[in-house]
Amino acid sequence: MNESQAITIQLPKEEGKRLEAEAKRLDISVEALATMMLCQNITQFKPTRTISEVLFRKRDLTKDMPQVDPVELARLQSYSDTANFDQMMYKLKS
Secondary structure, three states, X not given: OOOOOOOOOOOOHXXXXXXXXXXXXXXXXXXXXXXXXXXXXHHHHOOOOOHHHHHXXXXXXXXXXXXXXXXXXXXXXXXXXXXXXXXXXXXXXX
8 A cells, every 4th residue: 555645735715616626527536636636747846957967057157256255255345445346356356
């Protein structure tokens, strides 16, 4: 026998009524219809990328960006004369 897990969902009233009407039309229980609908569509919710793929893409996107010391950046942000981002980047590079 397959193991199962019980879940509770809340639907807007109109959607609940549509689910009930469709279940009645198909002569099955609301629970059975909801289960069928979830099982048929659950694959759409799988991530399209793995974490490794995301990190690899991030590396590609940031490879040409200058290395920035976060402590130095925070220090520069506290100076009133470096409110402009371009000025902060210039000071970081010099």
